[in-house]
Amino acid sequence: MSTEPLLKVENLTKHYVGRLSLAQRLAREKPSVVRAVSDVSLEVRKGEILGLIGESGCGKSTLGRAILRLHEPTSGRVTFDGQEVTTLDPMALKDIRRRMQIIFQDPYASLNPRRTVAEIVGLPLKLHDLATSADDLRAKVIAIIERIGLKANQLDRYPHQFSGGQRQRIGIARALISNPDFIVCDEPVSALDVSIQAQIIELLLELKREMGLTYLFISHDISVIGYLADRVAVMYLGEIVEMGPVDAVLSAPRHPYTQSLMSAVPDVDHPGHAQRVRLTGDLPSPLDPPSGCKFHTRCPLAVDRCRSEAPISEDLGGGHRAACHRLHEKLSLLETA
Amino acid sequence: MTNVAEISRPPETIFQQNLRNFMGNRLAVASTAVVFLFILLAIFAPLIAPHDPNTTDLFRRLQPPAWVEGGEWSYLLGCDQLGRDILSRIIYGARISIFIGAAVILVATTIGIIAGLSAGYLRGWVDVVISRLVDILLGFPYLIFAIGLMAMMGPGLINIILALAYKEWVIPCRVVRGETLATREQEYVEAARALGASRKHIMIKEILPNILSPVVVVSTIRMAHVIILEASLSFLGLGVQPPTASWGSMVSDGRAFILESWWVSTFPGLAILLLVLAINVAGQGLRDAFDPRFHE
Amino acid sequence: MSALLDVKGLRTVFETRAGTVCAVDGVDVEVRRGECLGIVGESGSGKSVTFASVMGLVRSPGRIDAGEILFDGRDLRKLSQKELRAVRGRDIAMTMQDALTALNPALTVGVQLAEVLEAHDETLPRGRRARTRAIRERSAEILGLVGIPSPDSRLSQYPHEFSGGMRQRIMIAIALACRPKLLIADEPTTALDVTIQAQVLELISDIRAKLGMSVVLITHDLGVVAEHCDRVMVMYAGQVVEEGPTTEVIGSPSHPYTRGLLGSIPRLALRGQPIHPIEGQVPDLIDLPAQCRFYSRCADRTDACLTPIAVRQVGPHRKARCILAGEDTQ
Numbered sequence: 001m002s003t004e005p006l007l008k009v010e011n012l013t014k015h016y017v018g019r020l021s022l023a024q025r026l027a028r029e030k031p032s033v034v035r036a037v038s039d040v041s042l043e044v045r046k047g048e049i050l051g052l053i054g055e056s057g058c059g060k061s062t063l064g065r066a067i068l069r070l071h072e073p074t075s076g077r078v079t080f081d082g083q084e085v086t087t088l089d090p091m092a093l094k095d096i097r098r099r100m101q102i103i104f105q106d107p108y109a110s111l112n113p114r115r116t117v118a119e120i121v122g123l124p125l126k127l128h129d130l131a132t133s134a135d136d137l138r139a140k141v142i143a144i145i146e147r148i149g150l151k152a153n154q155l156d157r158y159p160h161q162f163s164g165g166q167r168q169r170i171g172i173a174r175a176l177i178s179n180p181d182f183i184v185c186d187e188p189v190s191a192l193d194v195s196i197q198a199q200i201i202e203l204l205l206e207l208k209r210e211m212g213l214t215y216l217f218i219s220h221d222i223s224v225i226g227y228l229a230d231r232v233a234v235m236y237l238g239e240i241v242e243m244g245p246v247d248a249v250l251s252a253p254r255h256p257y258t259q260s261l262m263s264a265v266p267d268v269d270h271p272g273h274a275q276r277v278r279l280t281g282d283l284p285s286p287l288d289p290p291s292g293c294k295f296h297t298r299c300p301l302a303v304d305r306c307r308s309e310a311p312i313s314e315d316l317g318g319g320h321r322a323a324c325h326r327l328h329e330k331l332s333l334l335e336t337a
Numbered sequence: 338m339t340n341v342a343e344i345s346r347p348p349e350t351i352f353q354q355n356l357r358n359f360m361g362n363r364l365a366v367a368s369t370a371v372v373f374l375f376i377l378l379a380i381f382a383p384l385i386a387p388h389d390p391n392t393t394d395l396f397r398r399l400q401p402p403a404w405v406e407g408g409e410w411s412y413l414l415g416c417d418q419l420g421r422d423i424l425s426r427i428i429y430g431a432r433i434s435i436f437i438g439a440a441v442i443l444v445a446t447t448i449g450i451i452a453g454l455s456a457g458y459l460r461g462w463v464d465v466v467i468s469r470l471v472d473i474l475l476g477f478p479y480l481i482f483a484i485g486l487m488a489m490m491g492p493g494l495i496n497i498i499l500a501l502a503y504k505e506w507v508i509p510c511r512v513v514r515g516e517t518l519a520t521r522e523q524e525y526v527e528a529a530r531a532l533g534a535s536r537k538h539i540m541i542k543e544i545l546p547n548i549l550s551p552v553v554v555v556s557t558i559r560m561a562h563v564i565i566l567e568a569s570l571s572f573l574g575l576g577v578q579p580p581t582a583s584w585g586s587m588v589s590d591g592r593a594f595i596l597e598s599w600w601v602s603t604f605p606g607l608a609i610l611l612l613v614l615a616i617n618v619a620g621q622g623l624r625d626a627f628d629p630r631f632h633e
Numbered sequence: 634m635s636a637l638l639d640v641k642g643l644r645t646v647f648e649t650r651a652g653t654v655c656a657v658d659g660v661d662v663e664v665r666r667g668e669c670l671g672i673v674g675e676s677g678s679g680k681s682v683t684f685a686s687v688m689g690l691v692r693s694p695g696r697i698d699a700g701e702i703l704f705d706g707r708d709l710r711k712l713s714q715k716e717l718r719a720v721r722g723r724d725i726a727m728t729m730q731d732a733l734t735a736l737n738p739a740l741t742v743g744v745q746l747a748e749v750l751e752a753h754d755e756t757l758p759r760g761r762r763a764r765t766r767a768i769r770e771r772s773a774e775i776l777g778l779v780g781i782p783s784p785d786s787r788l789s790q791y792p793h794e795f796s797g798g799m800r801q802r803i804m805i806a807i808a809l810a811c812r813p814k815l816l817i818a819d820e821p822t823t824a825l826d827v828t829i830q831a832q833v834l835e836l837i838s839d840i841r842a843k844l845g846m847s848v849v850l851i852t853h854d855l856g857v858v859a860e861h862c863d864r865v866m867v868m869y870a871g872q873v874v875e876e877g878p879t880t881e882v883i884g885s886p887s888h889p890y891t892r893g894l895l896g897s898i899p900r901l902a903l904r905g906q907p908i909h910p911i912e913g914q915v916p917d918l919i920d921l922p923a924q925c926r927f928y929s930r931c932a933d934r935t936d937a938c939l940t941p942i943a944v945r946q947v948g949p950h951r952k953a954r955c956i957l958a959g960e961d962t963q
Contacts, residue, residue: 055826070531097533110524113351114546124532158351163914164676174528193675194853198897198910220826223856226901227908250901264831266856268883268898278835279828282796 005043006182006214007067012040012076014059014066034286036062038238039076044182049208049215051229051246053222053261057283059238060218061105064184067216068100069093080182098128101175105187107167111159117170118155121145124178140177148173148203165196169203176207185217189224201228222265226250231319234258237286237294240313244320254322257295293325301326355550358626365622371615379431386425387411391580394420399598415600417590423600426582427608433571433583434612438564440498445505446556452506453513454540458521468514471507479504480569487575497576501566505559512555516548523547550627558620561613568609584609635706637815637847638664638687638725643700645679645686652919656682656695658871661944664815669841669848671862671879673855673894677915679871680851684817688727689717705814723753726808730820732800736792742803743788746772746810753811771810779806780836798829802836809840816841817849822857834861855894859883864950867891870916870926873944875958877951887947887958889931925955933957 018032036059044050054060066073069085078085080100088096104110111120122141124130131137142152148169159167168188175183185204189197205228208215219225225232226246233243234257242255253259260277279298284290290297296306305325313323360366378385397420401408408415414423456467486500520526521544529543570576571585579586584605591602645657657679664670674680686697689709702709704725709717729735737745747768750757757767769788776784779802792800801821808816818837822830838861841848850862858865858879865882867875867890875888886892893911913930916922922929924939931938937956947958 055828065527068531070527094533094535097531102528102531104524104528106524110528112525112529112543112547123529123534127533127538160351165914171528174532178532194855194894195675195897195911196914198899198908199912201899202908202910222827223901224899227899227903246901246904260828264827266831266834266854266860268856268859268895269900269902278832282798282829283826 004046006046006081007044008079009040009042009067010077012063012066012078013038013074014062014071015074032287035238035289036286037066040240042233042240042243044214044216046214047212048230049217049228051225051232052216052218052235053220053225053232054235055220055283057286058235060235061186064102064186064216064218068102068184098178099180100182101180102184102186103171103175103188105190107164107171107191110171111167113159116156116158117145120170121173121177124174128178130178144173144177164192165199168192168200172203176211182214185215187219190219190221222250222261234261237284237289239294241295242322245318248318248320254316254327255324256299256301355627359622362622362625365619368615368618368622371611372619375431375612376435378428379435382428382432386428388422388425390421390426390429390582392421396420399594399601402600414604417601418594423604426587427584427605430582430584430587430605430608433577433581434564434567437497437567438560441501441505441563442556442560444498444502446509446552448506449509450513450552453510454517454545457514457517458536458540458544467510471510474504474507477504480566483566483570484573484575487570492578497567497570501563505563508559509552509556512552513548516551517544520544520547554620554624554627557623558617561616564613565609636663637666637705638662639703640687641701643683643686643702644698645682645691645695646698647695649694654918655921656871656918657686660873662866664847664849666847667845668863669850669861671858671865672849672851672868673853673858673865674868675853675915677870677918678868680868681819684727684819684849684851688721688725688817722749723811724813725815725817726813727817727819728804728808728821730823732797732804733792735804736800738792741789741791743772746775746807749807749810775806775810778809778840798825798833801825801833805837812844813846815847815849819851855883855898871918872926872954874927875953877948881951887951887953888955889933890927
């Protein structure tokens, strides 16, 4: 694995600004702003899997889509293979989309119900003129369809005739047929049953090896990230609170949020072994995020400083970073709880 | 590599499923048959009509229907004030009603789909302009403006179609815009964008096929309305010009004799009623079968 | 002591255009007093339909074809609709996976709680004033029990004003309003984030201890079962394939499907090693194979598996539906 970054994200921010009616505008009301992603920086190296973990509403899916410019970022910069994606004109953006792809969470919503499998999977070849003839296109579609575990005689069927796992395979085939380098996997196994989930994970790992892919793997499931990612970034309310190699972050988490997340995961092997850290309360609204450290409303270790001053991400060595005021006080929820 | 078992369900498209639902609705199927009957009448009018619709015969002036005293079986529904066979005129009149109804709906639906898709998918100023235009047109009294337009442009088939389509496109446009707004947020549309598809491709290939069912359903039901509007224009003497037979003008012709010769107005009136009713019932059957929001 | 709920030979079918779907096929369930039983299975395994049948909630085109549902010694299938309604809500309560759709969006939480209390609580005073006050007090007390802060003022709020975790708590509160003997929790945490999931599960365990009720926890997550259930029952394609004390079943599974499920869970500890997914997919319930239903996906299948077998005792407290169980399980 080389260490050259394939994808570089610098200070990426995505805010959704609410619409105002004319009356509200006349009354000089300020629009509501959802701060979905705030000032996120990260790198994905060629050939690695960066796991992005967080609870619903933390902005992880928005981040994945903003990187691909499916949602236009509010500010910040995304560089892919030396090329700045955030400023590309529509034609150049189309070209780069051949190389940057996405696999969606919902295998039901992500396939057009009125198109056959052959049309869905063959679309990227058509859009990017990658097939020399109709026969060539069909042959390429058959090749990838068989690789991902469906049969050639299922090509002319419609999505609703397949099970969830099979549909997810079709979504994977569509993302891979144009031979991309980088894939955003947005919760690709969350909607699937356990045994099917394992099949899809294995398939994604095999394909990564065969095709030399790089993944940004978004998930709320720590076990999945722990199993397949090389590095992991933990998101809370639009910010990355901790990032580093999986072994370091998940076996010795430094941020209190990561610690509580780890201890909340039920474990089949060692039930009840973990010292439980119970977070009280719910995720604050991204419409009105807390001041200072965004985690202070739920953090058992919070002190006055956390309420007023936002912590800056610190290097802990070995690529491990975390943003917390109390990092150096040798405190751990897992021990004090 | 994992082995995926062959799926056992037979291939059936969503369209086929919907069609089967529709075929299960007997009333709707019967209504569709009635509509097709009218279409056949219109197409083969010269073969079916017992008499020439425009031949006047003053000896048969206001001759009653066959089963009333003074009627004869070769003039089944009687004759009008100029001695023309009413049945033949109704059969020829079906041509005008169905042709104008279909033409107006075709023009209006085409405009409505283009405008609605652009407004719903492109948003921004396109949406503002189209939506405002729709709002303004909705404020216009339909028939009064159609009358005004006809008075300005003068009679003629094309003019009738334009005078009725000026506002009719608003209906499919609103349906298409609403459906597009919902469909554009679907992940498969996002997937197409992620693959580098152009706006044109997304609008025509990804969104349109998924919103076509409700549009077809609404347009079918609206066709009944257009047929009534055309009849109204003809009734007011602004539609198809005499001697061409049109249901609306036939009803109008009979007004002066409604008490003594009721058949002159009644039978064309019943023809309008029957066709409009059949289209509405068939349209609602289509809606129940094809519009996913009406499924359980 | 006799079991609180004893289901014998339950068979629930759904008539569809494509044929008869046998969603639950000869299932026996025993829920003991005070225990927490975990029901594990994937979609289509029949785990939810089994308990919808127990609750009498199976609607056309579905129907219960055969079986006995003994609750506290009474066969629920023989009760009239009215008697069944009295049992439901008062003695057995169920919570649904999706709290947002299961709660009525047009009524305040207080009204929805009051409805249940009105219908089932016989200890309420007769007089109208006193009754209203008693209901309000009981409602606030229950919301407090499920850990909702300032319950008095929140009674007048609507479901959408609560967060996902809070709504799940409210649904549990409504289920618990009449202190049922049995709580059936259908995927109570699937829609929730891990930190919230942990809170809700802990809450169910606490209340179970406090009220001494039995809990059936329907889930697809073996981790949840491992941490919260005394016994576990694994279902596959409408049948029970394995049953026993949680620690034993998870520690040394007897059925290859249970082994496959356990092997399918990705874990940090398994990094770098391949996981072993169960191949293929669940059989079509319309067109079930005559052999063992797991045959096509089983890694250990033999010709003897072409004849289906019944669930049998494979240990002092354990049952399994596999010819190899009890003889040679690595």
